[in-house]
Amino acid sequence: MSKELVFGHQNPDTDAITAAMAFSYLQNQLGYETEAVALGEPNDETKYALKHFDMEAPRVVKTVANEVDQVMLVDHNEPQQSVSDIDKVQVTHLVDHHRIANFNTAQPLWATVRPYGCVSTVIYELFESKHIDIPADLAGMMLSAIISDTLLLKSPTTTDHDREAVKALAKIADVDYEDYGIKMLKAGTNLDAKSDNDIVDGDAKSFELNGSTVRIGQVNTVDLDDVFARQADLEKEMQSLMDQNGYDTFILIATNILNSDSDLLVVGGNTDKVEKAFGKKLNDAHRMNLPGVVSRKKQVVPPLTDAFEG
Amino acid sequence: MSKELVFGHQNPDTDAITAAMAFSYLQNQLGYETEAVALGEPNDETKYALKHFDMEAPRVVKTVANEVDQVMLVDHNEPQQSVSDIDKVQVTHLVDHHRIANFNTAQPLWATVRPYGCVSTVIYELFESKHIDIPADLAGMMLSAIISDTLLLKSPTTTDHDREAVKALAKIADVDYEDYGIKMLKAGTNLDAKSDNDIVDGDAKSFELNGSTVRIGQVNTVDLDDVFARQADLEKEMQSLMDQNGYDTFILIATNILNSDSDLLVVGGNTDKVEKAFGKKLNDAHRMNLPGVVSRKKQVVPPLTDAFEG
Numbered sequence: 001m002s003k004e005l006v007f008g009h010q011n012p013d014t015d016a017i018t019a020a021m022a023f024s025y026l027q028n029q030l031g032y033e034t035e036a037v038a039l040g041e042p043n044d045e046t047k048y049a050l051k052h053f054d055m056e057a058p059r060v061v062k063t064v065a066n067e068v069d070q071v072m073l074v075d076h077n078e079p080q081q082s083v084s085d086i087d088k089v090q091v092t093h094l095v096d097h098h099r100i101a102n103f104n105t106a107q108p109l110w111a112t113v114r115p116y117g118c119v120s121t122v123i124y125e126l127f128e129s130k131h132i133d134i135p136a137d138l139a140g141m142m143l144s145a146i147i148s149d150t151l152l153l154k155s156p157t158t159t160d161h162d163r164e165a166v167k168a169l170a171k172i173a174d175v176d177y178e179d180y181g182i183k184m185l186k187a188g189t190n191l192d193a194k195s196d197n198d199i200v201d202g203d204a205k206s207f208e209l210n211g212s213t214v215r216i217g218q219v220n221t222v223d224l225d226d227v228f229a230r231q232a233d234l235e236k237e238m239q240s241l242m243d244q245n246g247y248d249t250f251i252l253i254a255t256n257i258l259n260s261d262s263d264l265l266v267v268g269g270n271t272d273k274v275e276k277a278f279g280k281k282l283n284d285a286h287r288m289n290l291p292g293v294v295s296r297k298k299q300v301v302p303p304l305t306d307a308f309e310g
Numbered sequence: 311m312s313k314e315l316v317f318g319h320q321n322p323d324t325d326a327i328t329a330a331m332a333f334s335y336l337q338n339q340l341g342y343e344t345e346a347v348a349l350g351e352p353n354d355e356t357k358y359a360l361k362h363f364d365m366e367a368p369r370v371v372k373t374v375a376n377e378v379d380q381v382m383l384v385d386h387n388e389p390q391q392s393v394s395d396i397d398k399v400q401v402t403h404l405v406d407h408h409r410i411a412n413f414n415t416a417q418p419l420w421a422t423v424r425p426y427g428c429v430s431t432v433i434y435e436l437f438e439s440k441h442i443d444i445p446a447d448l449a450g451m452m453l454s455a456i457i458s459d460t461l462l463l464k465s466p467t468t469t470d471h472d473r474e475a476v477k478a479l480a481k482i483a484d485v486d487y488e489d490y491g492i493k494m495l496k497a498g499t500n501l502d503a504k505s506d507n508d509i510v511d512g513d514a515k516s517f518e519l520n521g522s523t524v525r526i527g528q529v530n531t532v533d534l535d536d537v538f539a540r541q542a543d544l545e546k547e548m549q550s551l552m553d554q555n556g557y558d559t560f561i562l563i564a565t566n567i568l569n570s571d572s573d574l575l576v577v578g579g580n581t582d583k584v585e586k587a588f589g590k591k592l593n594d595a596h597r598m599n600l601p602g603v604v605s606r607k608k609q610v611v612p613p614l615t616d617a618f619e620g
Contacts (some may be wrong), residue, residue: 099415106615108407108607111423129439297418305416 003033005061005068007083008119009076011203013302014046018145019074019119020058022138023095026123027072034072037061043202045188045220049144052180053137053173054146058078065089075119077103080206095122098297102208116148117157124165138203139271140173147181148188151177151220151257157295165255185257191219196237200252207301209308212248212270215241218296220257227254231265231285238267255294262293264300270308277307313343314402315371315378317393318429319386320349321513324356324458324498327427328451329384331588332369332444333405336433339442344382347371349393354511355530359454362490363447363483375399385429387413390516405432408607412518427467430461434475435574450483457491458498461530461567467608495567499531506540506547510562517611519618522580523556528563528606534573537564541595543577548577559584565604570602574610580618587617 008016008025017038024036038058042050050057064071065088070094079086094103094111097119114122120142127134134142146166150158153166170177191199204217205254220228227234238250249268256262265287266274275281280288293299317335318326327348334346344409348368352360360367374381375398382403388411389396404413404421407429424432428453437444456476460468463476480487501509514527525548531537537544548560559578566572575597576584585591590598603609 097418099418100410100421101414103413104411105409106612108409108425109423110425111410111421113419113421115418115420302416 002070003035003068004070004072005037006034006072006074006093007037007039007061007062007064008074009081009205010083011201011205012038012040012046013043013150013203014049014141015118015120015145016075017042017051017058018141019095019123021055022120022142023072023074023122023126024132025026025138026127026130026132027093035059037064043188044190044193045148045184046144047146048184048187049141052184053140053144055137055141057301068138069231074123077101077113078205078207079103080208095119095126097122099301103196113180114161116159117148117153117155117162118165120145120149121159121162124131124169125161134169134172136173139169140175143169143173143175143177143180143270144184147177147184151255151260152178152181153295154260155294155298156292157298185220186222189219189226191221191230194219195247196230196233197241199230200234200238200250201241205296208245209302209305213246214249214251214270214304214308215245215247216251216253216296216300218253218255220255222258224255224256224261224263225256228263228265228285234265235266235267235286235303238265242268251300253293253296253300257294260294261289261291264288264290273307274304276310277303312380313345313378314380314382314532315374316344316382316384316403317347317349317368317371317374318384319391319515320393321511321515322348322350323353324357324359324451325430325455326385327352327356327368328455329405329433330419331365332430332433332448332452333384333403333436335445335448336437336440336442340440345369347374348418353498354500354503355458355494356454357360357581358494358497359451359458362494363450363454365447365451373552376530384433387411387423388515388517389413390518392589404498405429405436407432409611424471426469427463427465427472428456428475430455430459431469431472431475434479444479444482446483449479450485452496453479453483453485453487457487457494461565461570461604462488462491462495464570465605465608466602467605495530496532499529499536499567501529501531501536501540506543507551509537509540510544510548510560511551515606516557517614519615522558522618524559524561524580524614524618525551525555525557526561526563526606528565530565530567530593532566532568534564534566534571538573538575538595538597544575545577545596548575553579561607561610563603563610570591570604571599571601574598574600583617584614586620587613 020036036058252265330346346368562575
């Protein structure tokens with residue numbers, strides 16, 4: 001058995017980085033030879049968590065076929081969210097919590113997909129079922145990933161599985177998760193330190209919706225005004241990325257992590273479909289406010305998919 | 311939570327029927343309301359197993375959207391192998407052991423896919439992990455499914471997971487699995503009772519290979535001559551099905567379950583690609599002998615996929 005790389009999606013968030021570290025650790029305990037890598041540098045929130053638990057960020061790679069024949073994917077399955085040469089390697093394992101889209105394999109694989117709030121919760125349950133202990137520092141990172149993906153268990157994506165994993169991991173990591181969680185989330189919202197590109201594209205993913213390529217970024221903040229004070233510059237950056245990459249539509253979700261509201265900012269075509277998706281008009285500033293919306297996966301992509309296909 | 315239907319692929323074999331019964335039973339124990347159904351009547355082998363363990367065949371359905379909004383798939387994920395109106399319902403659960411192809415969901419789902427010889431083995435492990443007892447009659451069916459898919463553990467698709475499940479299930483069902491297994495496999499090979507259509511299409515599946523639709527049927531026998539004594543009629547039936555359904559190529563795998571050899575019979579175009587796939591010429595009777603080849607999934611579809619895409 002030759003070495004395999006384990007990695008999450010492009011523009012990695014705390015879960016993409018942590019899930020690769022955790023699943024690689026688990027698989028190595030089970031006898032595989034794997035290395036966790038990442039498709040980008042950790043963001044400020046992830047850096048805060050890595051520093052808190054004294055762990056190293058995974059090595060960043062641009063391609064994988066130059067190193068290995070086989071890979072394990074975590075936290076994504078859509079090829080356009082994966083490494084650029086994903087079509088040149090065999091995916092042997094997948095652990096995910098997203099929709100399945102354009103994911104095709106020539107061979108049967110090992111896949112565990114659960115509709116949970118966070119992949120690190122799925123991996124926590126795999127550790128449990130295999131009766132393998134989770135080291136305290138890794139447990140701290142997995143706890144951070146669940147806090148990040150579920151906004152401290154407040155997102156509608158949160159399941160009882162996530163709640164149970166948070167309790168168990170907080171105990172292993174010996175952390176007051178509510179106190180730590182707010183500090184970690186705030187560490188990710190320092191917009192002054194972020195470029196326009198960081199804000200609009202740092203956490204962005206591309207979605208193929210009925211023939212249109214829709215780019216959807218998300219930024220967390222403790223005050224929406226901190227984002228939209230820079231709106232003109234952000235729109236310019238979104239337009240520039242659309243021109244460079246051929247996106248048809250660019251949507252930025254600005255989410256207030258304190259009150260769980262979001263504003264959508266929409267650039268490009270298909271604005272009628274976005275309005276149809278949420279049953280609401282964009283205002284003159286190309287924005288709409290969506291109270292209670294915090295989850296791209298659960299509250300933004302599905303209504304958009306319906307509106308584009310309907 | 312409203313009722314969901316659970317079903318395997320078209321032209322159901324023993325595993326497709328049994329996996330639906332077993333997964334439905336498991337999910338009902340876990341609090342779901344489900345019913346196992348089938349996309350066709352049981353074949354002779356499955357009938358033998360159902361009779362032996364005194365169980366009823368699942369109800370046959372042609373469509374599902376007229377009954378339910380949500381479904382659970384077992385033993386298949388490719389839409390062209392599923393119910394005709396699969397695009398009108400939401401797939402909430404998937405248990406499979408095949409490649410993933412053209413399987414797209416709008417929402418995250420629960421999926422457990424393992425590269426084992428049989429889906430009933432995957433479901434056996436789910437019962438184990440949930441600490442739920444398997445009734446003796448259902449255990450007998452699950453044992454039958456594994457014997458069927460792995461040709462009594464002799465197929466190269468067989469894993470240690472299948473071997474362990476067979477041992478455990480034989481104990482629960484109180485069956486000598488080797489003695490029972492040979493009898494059950496032979497019950498499925500009574501070709502006299504089968505029409506030409508039964509033989510070429512009874513277990514057939516369609517595969518999209520680089521733009522071509524390739525239909526691949528498989529028939530088990532204890533003597534290849536029993537199949538090819540009827541070759542002219544079988545070819546006529548294959549040609550007729552190609553004309554009706556727009557297949558580009560029709561391949562029949564005739565497998566001798568006693569010595570684990572197969573003959574391929576090929577009708578239609580792309581014969582160069584079939585020859586390339588197996589590094590062997592078709593003889594004047596449009597056939598090639600493939601010693602040791604018994605698995606469509608592991609030994610026929612992957613080399614064909616490479617040859618069509620290469």
